[in-house]
Amino acid sequence: MLGEKKMHWADEKAENALRDKGRENVVASGISPSGPIHYGNFREILTADLLNKAINDQDGDSKLIWVLDDYDPLRKVYPFLDSDYEKHVGKPLSKIPDPEGCHESYAEHYTSQFVDALSDLGIEPAIHKASKMYKKGEYTEEIVKALKNRSKIKKIIEEVTNRTISENWLPIKPICQDCKNVSTTEAKDYEGKKVYYECECGYNGEADIRNGEAKLPWRVDWPARWKILGVTVEPFGKDHAADGGSYDTGKRIAKEIYDYEPPYPVVYEQIALKGEGEMSSSEGITLTPAKMLEFFPSEIIRYIIVRKKPNRHIELDTGYGMLHLMDDFKEVEDAYYEEGEKEKSRIYELSLPEKNPRDSKPPQPPFKHLVNATQLVDNLDSIKSILKRTGHWDDEYEDTWLNNRIKLIRNWLDWFAPEDMKFEVKENLPDKVEKLSKKQKKFLGKLADLLEENDYNDEQLNNKIFNTFQDMDMEAREAFESIYLALLGRDSGPRAAWFILSLDTGFVINRFREASKVN
Protein backbone atom coordinates (compact mmCIF):
# COMPACT_ATOMS: atom_id res chain seq x y z
CA MET A 1 0.00 0.00 0.00
CA LEU A 2 2.85 2.37 0.76
CA GLY A 3 4.04 4.00 -2.36
CA GLU A 4 0.65 3.78 -3.98
CA LYS A 5 -0.16 7.04 -5.61
CA LYS A 6 -3.61 7.22 -4.08
CA MET A 7 -3.99 6.25 -0.50
CA HIS A 8 -6.92 6.67 1.74
CA TRP A 9 -6.63 9.52 4.21
CA ALA A 10 -6.34 7.05 7.08
CA ASP A 11 -3.36 5.45 5.35
CA GLU A 12 -1.65 8.80 4.86
CA LYS A 13 -2.15 9.76 8.46
CA ALA A 14 -1.04 6.32 9.61
CA GLU A 15 2.14 6.77 7.62
CA ASN A 16 2.76 10.12 9.31
CA ALA A 17 2.05 8.68 12.72
CA LEU A 18 4.44 5.80 12.13
CA ARG A 19 7.12 8.25 11.04
CA ASP A 20 6.64 10.49 14.09
CA LYS A 21 5.89 7.91 16.73
CA GLY A 22 7.49 4.70 15.63
CA ARG A 23 5.91 1.30 15.30
CA GLU A 24 4.08 0.99 18.61
CA ASN A 25 1.02 3.12 18.94
CA VAL A 26 -1.95 3.74 21.16
CA VAL A 27 -4.83 5.39 19.34
CA ALA A 28 -7.25 7.03 21.75
CA SER A 29 -10.74 8.38 21.64
CA GLY A 30 -12.15 10.40 24.52
CA ILE A 31 -15.91 10.57 24.12
CA SER A 32 -17.82 11.40 27.27
CA PRO A 33 -21.29 9.98 27.90
CA SER A 34 -23.03 13.23 28.71
CA GLY A 35 -26.17 12.02 26.95
CA PRO A 36 -27.09 9.77 24.07
CA ILE A 37 -23.80 9.28 22.25
CA HIS A 38 -24.62 10.36 18.77
CA TYR A 39 -23.29 9.88 15.27
CA GLY A 40 -21.15 13.02 15.54
CA ASN A 41 -19.38 11.47 18.51
CA PHE A 42 -19.17 8.22 16.62
CA ARG A 43 -17.04 9.97 14.04
CA GLU A 44 -14.34 10.31 16.65
CA ILE A 45 -14.10 6.68 17.59
CA LEU A 46 -14.51 5.47 14.02
CA THR A 47 -11.71 7.82 12.98
CA ALA A 48 -9.60 6.34 15.74
CA ASP A 49 -10.55 2.84 14.60
CA LEU A 50 -9.54 3.62 11.02
CA LEU A 51 -6.20 5.07 12.09
CA ASN A 52 -5.59 2.05 14.27
CA LYS A 53 -6.43 -0.31 11.45
CA ALA A 54 -4.34 1.62 8.94
CA ILE A 55 -1.32 1.65 11.24
CA ASN A 56 -1.55 -2.08 11.73
CA ASP A 57 -1.94 -2.59 8.00
CA GLN A 58 1.38 -0.81 7.56
CA ASP A 59 3.01 -3.27 9.87
CA GLY A 60 2.63 -1.12 12.94
CA ASP A 61 1.69 -2.46 16.34
CA SER A 62 -1.25 -0.38 17.41
CA LYS A 63 -4.16 -0.66 19.75
CA LEU A 64 -7.38 1.24 20.13
CA ILE A 65 -8.53 2.62 23.46
CA TRP A 66 -11.47 4.68 24.60
CA VAL A 67 -10.98 6.87 27.62
CA LEU A 68 -14.50 7.16 28.79
CA ASP A 69 -14.84 10.45 30.56
CA ASP A 70 -17.55 9.48 33.01
CA TYR A 71 -16.06 11.68 35.72
CA ASP A 72 -17.10 14.70 33.76
CA PRO A 73 -19.86 16.68 35.48
CA LEU A 74 -23.38 17.03 34.11
CA ARG A 75 -23.48 20.53 32.66
CA LYS A 76 -27.17 21.25 32.69
CA VAL A 77 -30.58 19.68 32.48
CA TYR A 78 -30.64 18.57 28.85
CA PRO A 79 -33.92 18.61 26.95
CA PHE A 80 -34.25 14.85 27.22
CA LEU A 81 -33.98 14.90 31.01
CA ASP A 82 -36.61 15.31 33.66
CA SER A 83 -36.52 18.70 35.34
CA ASP A 84 -35.64 17.15 38.69
CA TYR A 85 -32.23 16.35 37.21
CA GLU A 86 -31.47 19.93 38.23
CA LYS A 87 -30.26 18.49 41.50
CA HIS A 88 -27.62 16.45 39.69
CA VAL A 89 -26.12 19.25 37.67
CA GLY A 90 -22.44 19.53 38.51
CA LYS A 91 -22.02 15.93 39.66
CA PRO A 92 -19.82 13.45 37.82
CA LEU A 93 -21.80 11.42 35.31
CA SER A 94 -20.82 8.18 37.00
CA LYS A 95 -22.48 9.34 40.23
CA ILE A 96 -25.84 10.28 38.74
CA PRO A 97 -28.71 7.78 38.49
CA ASP A 98 -29.79 6.40 35.12
CA PRO A 99 -32.70 8.50 33.82
CA GLU A 100 -34.40 5.33 32.67
CA GLY A 101 -33.49 3.31 35.70
CA CYS A 102 -32.02 0.36 33.83
CA HIS A 103 -28.33 0.84 34.54
CA GLU A 104 -26.08 1.60 37.46
CA SER A 105 -25.55 5.20 36.51
CA TYR A 106 -26.22 7.92 33.99
CA ALA A 107 -22.85 7.34 32.37
CA GLU A 108 -23.37 3.60 32.27
CA HIS A 109 -26.74 3.93 30.59
CA TYR A 110 -25.57 5.94 27.61
CA THR A 111 -22.29 4.10 27.37
CA SER A 112 -23.77 0.66 27.15
CA GLN A 113 -26.17 1.51 24.35
CA PHE A 114 -23.30 2.93 22.40
CA VAL A 115 -20.94 0.06 23.09
CA ASP A 116 -23.49 -2.43 21.76
CA ALA A 117 -23.80 -0.45 18.54
CA LEU A 118 -20.01 -0.17 18.32
CA SER A 119 -19.57 -3.87 18.29
CA ASP A 120 -22.15 -4.22 15.51
CA LEU A 121 -20.11 -1.68 13.63
CA GLY A 122 -16.88 -3.58 14.07
CA ILE A 123 -15.26 -1.37 16.69
CA GLU A 124 -14.03 -2.93 19.90
CA PRO A 125 -11.87 -0.53 21.88
CA ALA A 126 -10.30 -1.26 25.25
CA ILE A 127 -12.32 0.96 27.56
CA HIS A 128 -10.69 2.96 30.35
CA LYS A 129 -13.26 4.62 32.55
CA ALA A 130 -12.00 7.87 34.00
CA SER A 131 -13.94 7.25 37.22
CA LYS A 132 -12.12 3.95 37.73
CA MET A 133 -8.76 5.38 36.79
CA TYR A 134 -9.13 8.07 39.43
CA LYS A 135 -10.48 5.69 42.06
CA LYS A 136 -7.70 3.20 41.47
CA GLY A 137 -5.10 5.92 41.83
CA GLU A 138 -3.80 5.71 38.27
CA TYR A 139 -3.70 9.49 38.13
CA THR A 140 -1.91 9.97 41.47
CA GLU A 141 1.56 10.62 40.17
CA GLU A 142 0.34 13.06 37.54
CA ILE A 143 -1.86 14.93 40.02
CA VAL A 144 1.07 15.34 42.39
CA LYS A 145 3.18 16.62 39.54
CA ALA A 146 0.47 19.04 38.50
CA LEU A 147 0.12 20.41 42.02
CA LYS A 148 3.87 20.82 42.37
CA ASN A 149 4.01 22.64 39.07
CA ARG A 150 0.89 24.68 39.58
CA SER A 151 2.50 28.00 38.78
CA LYS A 152 4.10 26.64 35.62
CA ILE A 153 0.74 25.25 34.50
CA LYS A 154 -0.97 28.50 35.35
CA LYS A 155 1.60 30.32 33.27
CA ILE A 156 1.20 27.98 30.30
CA ILE A 157 -2.56 28.37 30.31
CA GLU A 158 -2.26 32.12 30.67
CA GLU A 159 0.24 32.39 27.83
CA VAL A 160 -1.60 30.14 25.44
CA THR A 161 -5.08 31.39 26.11
CA ASN A 162 -4.39 34.99 26.93
CA ARG A 163 -6.35 34.97 30.08
CA THR A 164 -5.57 35.61 33.70
CA ILE A 165 -5.89 32.92 36.30
CA SER A 166 -6.26 33.83 39.94
CA GLU A 167 -3.11 33.76 42.03
CA ASN A 168 -4.02 30.89 44.32
CA TRP A 169 -5.52 28.63 41.64
CA LEU A 170 -4.78 24.94 41.97
CA PRO A 171 -4.99 22.51 39.05
CA ILE A 172 -7.36 20.18 40.84
CA LYS A 173 -11.12 19.84 41.21
CA PRO A 174 -12.24 18.08 44.37
CA ILE A 175 -15.60 16.34 44.44
CA CYS A 176 -17.65 17.60 47.36
CA GLN A 177 -18.17 14.80 49.81
CA ASP A 178 -21.41 16.29 50.95
CA CYS A 179 -23.25 17.35 47.78
CA LYS A 180 -21.21 15.26 45.28
CA ASN A 181 -20.66 18.27 43.05
CA VAL A 182 -17.41 18.81 41.24
CA SER A 183 -18.21 22.09 39.58
CA THR A 184 -18.98 23.98 42.80
CA THR A 185 -15.80 23.21 44.69
CA GLU A 186 -12.69 25.25 44.97
CA ALA A 187 -9.39 23.81 46.05
CA LYS A 188 -7.76 26.05 48.61
CA ASP A 189 -4.54 24.30 49.48
CA TYR A 190 -2.88 20.94 49.43
CA GLU A 191 -0.49 18.91 51.48
CA GLY A 192 0.97 15.64 50.26
CA LYS A 193 -1.92 13.65 48.85
CA LYS A 194 -4.61 15.80 50.44
CA VAL A 195 -6.42 18.75 48.96
CA TYR A 196 -8.37 21.19 51.14
CA TYR A 197 -11.45 22.64 49.52
CA GLU A 198 -14.57 24.69 50.00
CA CYS A 199 -17.85 24.00 48.30
CA GLU A 200 -20.66 26.38 47.44
CA CYS A 201 -22.97 24.10 49.37
CA GLY A 202 -21.19 25.22 52.52
CA TYR A 203 -19.17 22.09 53.07
CA ASN A 204 -15.45 22.37 53.68
CA GLY A 205 -13.38 19.26 53.52
CA GLU A 206 -10.34 17.45 52.34
CA ALA A 207 -10.01 15.18 49.35
CA ASP A 208 -7.61 12.30 48.92
CA ILE A 209 -6.21 12.50 45.40
CA ARG A 210 -5.39 8.78 45.35
CA ASN A 211 -8.90 7.42 45.39
CA GLY A 212 -11.00 9.54 43.12
CA GLU A 213 -12.01 12.28 45.53
CA ALA A 214 -10.64 14.86 43.16
CA LYS A 215 -10.05 15.13 39.44
CA LEU A 216 -7.83 17.21 37.25
CA PRO A 217 -9.41 20.04 35.31
CA TRP A 218 -9.82 19.18 31.64
CA ARG A 219 -6.87 21.12 30.33
CA VAL A 220 -4.56 19.19 32.63
CA ASP A 221 -6.47 15.93 32.66
CA TRP A 222 -5.98 15.44 28.95
CA PRO A 223 -2.18 15.59 28.85
CA ALA A 224 -1.97 13.61 32.08
CA ARG A 225 -4.02 10.91 30.46
CA TRP A 226 -1.74 10.83 27.40
CA LYS A 227 1.16 10.12 29.67
CA ILE A 228 -0.61 7.53 31.80
CA LEU A 229 -1.91 5.51 28.87
CA GLY A 230 0.88 6.20 26.42
CA VAL A 231 -1.40 7.79 23.85
CA THR A 232 0.39 8.46 20.56
CA VAL A 233 -2.47 9.23 18.17
CA GLU A 234 -5.74 10.94 18.95
CA PRO A 235 -8.56 12.35 16.89
CA PHE A 236 -10.50 15.20 18.45
CA GLY A 237 -13.10 17.77 17.46
CA LYS A 238 -12.22 21.19 16.20
CA ASP A 239 -13.42 22.71 19.46
CA HIS A 240 -10.29 21.36 21.11
CA ALA A 241 -8.19 22.33 18.12
CA ALA A 242 -9.01 26.05 18.04
CA ASP A 243 -6.16 28.44 18.71
CA GLY A 244 -5.68 28.62 22.44
CA GLY A 245 -7.87 25.55 22.84
CA SER A 246 -7.16 22.56 24.98
CA TYR A 247 -4.83 20.85 22.51
CA ASP A 248 -2.61 23.93 22.52
CA THR A 249 -2.35 23.97 26.29
CA GLY A 250 -2.26 20.18 26.45
CA LYS A 251 0.71 20.07 24.11
CA ARG A 252 2.79 22.32 26.30
CA ILE A 253 1.69 20.75 29.56
CA ALA A 254 2.56 17.34 28.19
CA LYS A 255 6.04 18.43 27.15
CA GLU A 256 6.91 20.80 29.97
CA ILE A 257 5.25 19.15 32.93
CA TYR A 258 4.98 15.49 32.05
CA ASP A 259 7.94 15.24 29.72
CA TYR A 260 5.73 13.52 27.17
CA GLU A 261 5.39 14.05 23.45
CA PRO A 262 1.77 14.96 22.66
CA PRO A 263 -0.11 12.55 20.43
CA TYR A 264 -0.30 12.92 16.68
CA PRO A 265 -3.49 14.94 16.27
CA VAL A 266 -6.28 14.33 13.79
CA VAL A 267 -8.88 17.05 13.85
CA TYR A 268 -12.35 16.17 12.68
CA GLU A 269 -15.41 18.26 11.84
CA GLN A 270 -18.84 17.88 13.32
CA ILE A 271 -21.72 16.05 11.69
CA ALA A 272 -25.00 17.83 11.08
CA LEU A 273 -28.43 16.43 10.44
CA LYS A 274 -29.84 17.88 7.27
CA GLY A 275 -32.43 20.49 8.08
CA GLU A 276 -31.80 20.39 11.82
CA GLY A 277 -28.25 21.49 12.40
CA GLU A 278 -25.17 20.12 14.00
CA MET A 279 -25.63 17.14 16.23
CA SER A 280 -25.40 17.94 19.86
CA SER A 281 -26.86 16.21 22.83
CA SER A 282 -27.38 19.48 24.63
CA GLU A 283 -29.57 20.76 21.79
CA GLY A 284 -31.42 17.50 21.58
CA ILE A 285 -30.31 17.00 17.98
CA THR A 286 -29.15 13.46 18.08
CA LEU A 287 -29.12 10.44 15.94
CA THR A 288 -27.34 7.57 17.59
CA PRO A 289 -25.51 4.78 15.81
CA ALA A 290 -27.86 2.36 17.58
CA LYS A 291 -30.85 4.04 15.97
CA MET A 292 -29.10 4.23 12.62
CA LEU A 293 -28.53 0.49 12.68
CA GLU A 294 -32.28 0.11 12.45
CA PHE A 295 -32.49 1.72 9.03
CA PHE A 296 -28.97 1.95 7.58
CA PRO A 297 -26.87 -1.04 6.61
CA SER A 298 -23.91 -1.07 8.99
CA GLU A 299 -21.33 -0.65 6.24
CA ILE A 300 -23.09 2.52 5.13
CA ILE A 301 -22.88 3.95 8.64
CA ARG A 302 -19.12 3.56 8.45
CA TYR A 303 -18.92 4.52 4.78
CA ILE A 304 -20.42 7.97 5.33
CA ILE A 305 -17.49 8.83 7.57
CA VAL A 306 -14.81 6.75 5.86
CA ARG A 307 -15.26 8.42 2.50
CA LYS A 308 -14.82 11.95 3.79
CA LYS A 309 -11.62 13.44 5.05
CA PRO A 310 -11.95 14.13 8.78
CA ASN A 311 -11.74 17.89 8.32
CA ARG A 312 -14.74 17.90 6.01
CA HIS A 313 -18.08 18.79 7.37
CA ILE A 314 -20.71 16.07 6.95
CA GLU A 315 -24.37 16.75 6.55
CA LEU A 316 -26.32 13.58 7.04
CA ASP A 317 -29.40 13.38 4.89
CA THR A 318 -31.54 10.45 5.88
CA GLY A 319 -34.11 11.10 3.13
CA TYR A 320 -32.98 11.42 -0.48
CA GLY A 321 -29.44 11.23 0.78
CA MET A 322 -30.00 7.55 1.36
CA LEU A 323 -30.40 7.00 -2.38
CA HIS A 324 -27.14 8.75 -3.14
CA LEU A 325 -25.34 6.82 -0.48
CA MET A 326 -26.53 3.49 -1.76
CA ASP A 327 -25.55 4.36 -5.31
CA ASP A 328 -22.15 5.62 -4.26
CA PHE A 329 -21.52 2.60 -2.13
CA LYS A 330 -22.20 0.27 -5.03
CA GLU A 331 -19.44 2.06 -6.86
CA VAL A 332 -16.84 1.41 -4.17
CA GLU A 333 -18.03 -2.15 -3.83
CA ASP A 334 -17.58 -2.66 -7.56
CA ALA A 335 -14.15 -1.07 -7.35
CA TYR A 336 -13.13 -3.65 -4.78
CA TYR A 337 -14.43 -6.70 -6.61
CA GLU A 338 -13.53 -5.58 -10.09
CA GLU A 339 -10.17 -4.09 -9.29
CA GLY A 340 -11.15 -0.53 -10.01
CA GLU A 341 -9.63 2.55 -8.43
CA LYS A 342 -7.36 1.74 -5.51
CA GLU A 343 -8.71 4.46 -3.27
CA LYS A 344 -12.31 3.41 -3.78
CA SER A 345 -11.47 -0.17 -3.15
CA ARG A 346 -9.73 0.84 0.06
CA ILE A 347 -12.74 2.88 1.11
CA TYR A 348 -14.78 -0.26 0.67
CA GLU A 349 -12.49 -2.33 2.88
CA LEU A 350 -12.49 0.28 5.58
CA SER A 351 -16.27 0.67 5.44
CA LEU A 352 -16.99 -2.93 6.24
CA PRO A 353 -17.49 -3.75 9.90
CA GLU A 354 -16.01 -7.19 9.21
CA LYS A 355 -12.27 -7.60 9.11
CA ASN A 356 -12.27 -8.89 5.56
CA PRO A 357 -14.66 -8.54 2.65
CA ARG A 358 -16.40 -11.73 1.60
CA ASP A 359 -15.00 -13.79 -1.26
CA SER A 360 -17.67 -12.94 -3.77
CA LYS A 361 -19.61 -9.78 -4.36
CA PRO A 362 -22.67 -9.41 -2.15
CA PRO A 363 -26.11 -9.00 -3.74
CA GLN A 364 -26.65 -5.53 -5.20
CA PRO A 365 -30.28 -5.07 -6.15
CA PRO A 366 -30.75 -1.37 -6.88
CA PHE A 367 -31.94 0.31 -3.73
CA LYS A 368 -34.91 2.05 -5.33
CA HIS A 369 -36.02 -1.19 -6.88
CA LEU A 370 -35.91 -2.90 -3.51
CA VAL A 371 -37.81 -0.02 -1.97
CA ASN A 372 -40.53 -0.48 -4.55
CA ALA A 373 -40.67 -4.22 -4.16
CA THR A 374 -40.88 -3.89 -0.40
CA GLN A 375 -43.90 -1.65 -0.69
CA LEU A 376 -45.53 -3.79 -3.32
CA VAL A 377 -45.58 -7.15 -1.61
CA ASP A 378 -45.17 -8.19 1.96
CA ASN A 379 -43.23 -11.41 2.06
CA LEU A 380 -39.73 -12.51 1.28
CA ASP A 381 -40.63 -14.93 -1.50
CA SER A 382 -42.67 -12.40 -3.42
CA ILE A 383 -39.93 -9.81 -3.10
CA LYS A 384 -37.44 -12.36 -4.29
CA SER A 385 -39.53 -13.21 -7.31
CA ILE A 386 -39.80 -9.55 -8.26
CA LEU A 387 -36.04 -9.22 -8.00
CA LYS A 388 -35.50 -12.38 -9.99
CA ARG A 389 -37.75 -11.20 -12.74
CA THR A 390 -35.57 -8.15 -13.26
CA GLY A 391 -32.41 -10.18 -12.93
CA HIS A 392 -31.40 -8.82 -9.53
CA TRP A 393 -31.49 -11.95 -7.48
CA ASP A 394 -29.62 -15.17 -7.65
CA ASP A 395 -30.55 -18.36 -5.85
CA GLU A 396 -27.03 -18.42 -4.43
CA TYR A 397 -27.66 -15.28 -2.43
CA GLU A 398 -28.65 -15.68 1.20
CA ASP A 399 -32.13 -14.93 2.41
CA THR A 400 -30.70 -13.41 5.57
CA TRP A 401 -29.12 -10.64 3.56
CA LEU A 402 -32.42 -9.81 1.93
CA ASN A 403 -34.44 -10.17 5.11
CA ASN A 404 -32.18 -7.78 6.90
CA ARG A 405 -32.23 -5.28 4.07
CA ILE A 406 -36.04 -5.39 3.95
CA LYS A 407 -36.28 -4.75 7.66
CA LEU A 408 -34.08 -1.68 7.29
CA ILE A 409 -36.05 -0.41 4.32
CA ARG A 410 -39.36 -0.77 6.12
CA ASN A 411 -38.08 1.36 8.97
CA TRP A 412 -36.62 3.85 6.57
CA LEU A 413 -39.95 4.14 4.78
CA ASP A 414 -41.72 4.71 8.09
CA TRP A 415 -39.28 7.26 9.43
CA PHE A 416 -37.37 9.08 6.74
CA ALA A 417 -38.29 8.27 3.17
CA PRO A 418 -39.39 11.24 1.04
CA GLU A 419 -43.09 11.14 0.24
CA ASP A 420 -42.59 10.57 -3.45
CA MET A 421 -40.68 7.38 -2.78
CA LYS A 422 -43.66 5.92 -1.03
CA PHE A 423 -46.72 4.46 -2.54
CA GLU A 424 -49.55 2.44 -1.24
CA VAL A 425 -52.59 0.84 -2.73
CA LYS A 426 -55.36 3.20 -1.71
CA GLU A 427 -58.09 1.64 0.39
CA ASN A 428 -60.67 3.86 -1.21
CA LEU A 429 -61.01 5.27 -4.66
CA PRO A 430 -58.37 8.02 -4.93
CA ASP A 431 -59.57 11.57 -5.70
CA LYS A 432 -57.15 11.73 -8.59
CA VAL A 433 -59.37 9.46 -10.69
CA GLU A 434 -61.15 12.60 -11.75
CA LYS A 435 -58.21 13.09 -14.10
CA LEU A 436 -59.31 9.99 -16.04
CA SER A 437 -60.49 10.56 -19.60
CA LYS A 438 -63.55 8.83 -21.04
CA LYS A 439 -61.34 6.48 -22.92
CA GLN A 440 -59.33 5.61 -19.87
CA LYS A 441 -62.48 4.83 -17.92
CA LYS A 442 -63.69 2.58 -20.67
CA PHE A 443 -60.35 0.84 -20.67
CA LEU A 444 -60.57 0.19 -16.93
CA GLY A 445 -64.05 -1.20 -17.38
CA LYS A 446 -62.77 -3.62 -19.98
CA LEU A 447 -59.93 -4.69 -17.73
CA ALA A 448 -62.43 -5.40 -14.98
CA ASP A 449 -64.39 -7.60 -17.39
CA LEU A 450 -61.29 -9.50 -18.38
CA LEU A 451 -60.27 -10.12 -14.79
CA GLU A 452 -63.72 -11.34 -14.01
CA GLU A 453 -63.82 -13.75 -16.93
CA ASN A 454 -60.58 -15.57 -16.37
CA ASP A 455 -57.54 -16.21 -14.24
CA TYR A 456 -54.27 -15.21 -15.83
CA ASN A 457 -50.64 -15.62 -15.16
CA ASP A 458 -48.46 -12.53 -15.40
CA GLU A 459 -47.47 -12.92 -19.05
CA GLN A 460 -51.03 -13.59 -20.12
CA LEU A 461 -52.41 -10.63 -18.25
CA ASN A 462 -49.68 -8.44 -19.62
CA ASN A 463 -50.63 -9.47 -23.17
CA LYS A 464 -54.32 -8.93 -22.47
CA ILE A 465 -53.60 -5.43 -21.23
CA PHE A 466 -51.67 -4.62 -24.37
CA ASN A 467 -54.25 -6.12 -26.69
CA THR A 468 -56.97 -4.21 -24.96
CA PHE A 469 -55.54 -0.73 -25.23
CA GLN A 470 -54.19 -1.37 -28.70
CA ASP A 471 -57.66 -2.40 -29.85
CA MET A 472 -58.94 0.83 -28.40
CA ASP A 473 -56.29 2.77 -30.24
CA MET A 474 -54.82 4.08 -27.00
CA GLU A 475 -51.28 5.09 -26.14
CA ALA A 476 -49.55 2.76 -23.73
CA ARG A 477 -48.80 5.60 -21.38
CA GLU A 478 -52.44 6.61 -21.28
CA ALA A 479 -53.54 3.09 -20.49
CA PHE A 480 -51.02 2.45 -17.75
CA GLU A 481 -51.62 5.81 -16.21
CA SER A 482 -55.27 4.90 -15.68
CA ILE A 483 -54.31 1.74 -13.83
CA TYR A 484 -52.00 3.62 -11.49
CA LEU A 485 -54.47 6.41 -10.91
CA ALA A 486 -57.16 3.95 -9.93
CA LEU A 487 -55.03 1.90 -7.58
CA LEU A 488 -52.38 4.29 -6.27
CA GLY A 489 -53.73 7.73 -7.00
CA ARG A 490 -50.57 8.58 -8.93
CA ASP A 491 -49.64 8.43 -12.56
CA SER A 492 -46.89 5.87 -12.52
CA GLY A 493 -46.14 2.70 -10.67
CA PRO A 494 -44.68 -0.79 -10.73
CA ARG A 495 -45.06 -3.01 -13.78
CA ALA A 496 -48.77 -3.18 -14.20
CA ALA A 497 -49.58 -6.84 -14.83
CA TRP A 498 -47.39 -8.12 -12.02
CA PHE A 499 -48.64 -5.39 -9.78
CA ILE A 500 -52.30 -6.29 -10.39
CA LEU A 501 -51.67 -9.96 -9.80
CA SER A 502 -50.01 -9.23 -6.48
CA LEU A 503 -53.28 -7.71 -5.25
CA ASP A 504 -56.60 -9.33 -4.44
CA THR A 505 -58.37 -9.81 -7.76
CA GLY A 506 -61.83 -9.02 -6.40
CA PHE A 507 -60.52 -5.81 -4.97
CA VAL A 508 -58.95 -4.80 -8.27
CA ILE A 509 -62.13 -5.61 -10.22
CA ASN A 510 -64.21 -3.47 -7.89
CA ARG A 511 -61.75 -0.64 -7.99
CA PHE A 512 -61.59 -0.61 -11.81
CA ARG A 513 -65.38 -0.65 -12.02
CA GLU A 514 -65.71 2.20 -9.52
CA ALA A 515 -63.13 4.23 -11.40
CA SER A 516 -64.76 3.55 -14.74
CA LYS A 517 -68.00 5.00 -13.43
CA VAL A 518 -66.64 8.27 -12.06
CA ASN A 519 -68.08 11.36 -13.68
Add this chain to the structure above:
RNA sequence: GGGCUCGUAGCUCAGCUCGGCAGAGCGUCUGGCUUUUAACCAGACGGUCAGGGGUUCAAAUCCCCUCGAGCCCGCCA
Protein backbone atom coordinates in the same frame (compact mmCIF):
# COMPACT_ATOMS: atom_id res chain seq x y z
C1' G B 1 -11.14 39.51 19.18
C1' G B 2 -9.13 34.80 17.33
C1' G B 3 -9.51 29.97 14.70
C1' C B 4 -11.59 26.15 11.33
C1' U B 5 -14.45 24.23 7.20
C1' C B 6 -17.14 25.11 2.90
C1' G B 7 -18.68 27.74 -1.99
C1' U B 8 -17.11 23.45 -8.84
C1' A B 9 -23.34 20.85 -13.65
C1' G B 10 -30.49 21.05 -11.55
C1' C B 11 -28.88 17.86 -6.80
C1' U B 12 -24.77 15.37 -3.91
C1' C B 13 -19.92 15.88 -4.39
C1' A B 14 -14.53 14.45 -6.37
C1' G B 15 -10.39 17.13 -8.24
C1' C B 16 -6.70 21.54 -4.63
C1' U B 17 -1.49 18.51 -0.52
C1' C B 18 2.47 18.32 -5.45
C1' G B 19 -0.40 24.09 -11.09
C1' G B 20 -0.86 20.96 -17.12
C1' C B 21 -7.56 19.91 -21.89
C1' A B 22 -13.24 20.99 -15.83
C1' G B 23 -14.88 15.30 -13.75
C1' A B 24 -18.32 11.35 -11.42
C1' G B 25 -22.95 9.67 -9.62
C1' C B 26 -27.91 10.99 -9.42
C1' G B 27 -31.71 13.80 -11.92
C1' U B 28 -33.45 15.53 -16.82
C1' C B 29 -34.01 14.60 -22.11
C1' U B 30 -33.58 11.16 -26.37
C1' G B 31 -33.20 6.36 -28.14
C1' G B 32 -33.03 0.88 -27.27
C1' C B 33 -34.90 -3.52 -24.79
C1' U B 34 -39.91 -6.01 -31.80
C1' U B 35 -44.85 -4.54 -24.84
C1' U B 36 -45.70 0.41 -20.49
C1' U B 37 -42.28 2.04 -15.60
C1' A B 38 -39.51 3.94 -10.63
C1' A B 39 -35.59 -2.57 -13.70
C1' C B 40 -31.72 -2.68 -17.44
C1' C B 41 -28.54 -0.69 -21.81
C1' A B 42 -26.72 3.46 -25.01
C1' G B 43 -26.30 8.54 -26.00
C1' A B 44 -27.18 13.77 -25.21
C1' C B 45 -28.04 18.30 -22.60
C1' G B 46 -25.83 20.75 -18.64
C1' G B 47 -20.37 24.70 -15.48
C1' U B 48 -18.14 32.76 -15.45
C1' C B 49 -14.92 26.36 -10.69
C1' A B 50 -18.75 32.51 -5.41
C1' G B 51 -16.38 37.52 -7.01
C1' G B 52 -11.90 40.56 -7.67
C1' G B 53 -6.68 41.03 -7.91
C1' G B 54 -1.61 38.81 -7.93
C1' U B 55 2.36 34.97 -9.20
C1' U B 56 3.12 31.82 -13.68
C1' C B 57 4.36 29.81 -20.38
C1' A B 58 0.04 27.72 -17.78
C1' A B 59 -4.41 28.65 -11.90
C1' A B 60 -10.51 25.24 -9.78
C1' U B 61 -5.49 24.18 -7.65
C1' C B 62 -0.50 28.72 -4.99
C1' C B 63 -0.78 34.10 -2.60
C1' C B 64 -3.84 38.53 -1.13
C1' C B 65 -8.66 40.89 -0.70
C1' U B 66 -14.12 40.79 -0.84
C1' C B 67 -18.87 38.34 -0.51
C1' G B 68 -21.86 34.29 1.13
C1' A B 69 -22.89 29.64 4.30
C1' G B 70 -21.86 26.78 8.64
C1' C B 71 -19.13 26.00 13.01
C1' C B 72 -15.55 26.44 17.12
C1' C B 73 -12.58 28.99 21.15
C1' G B 74 -12.47 33.28 25.18
C1' C B 75 -10.18 30.35 32.77
C1' C B 76 -16.74 24.35 30.87
C1' A B 77 -15.19 19.84 29.41
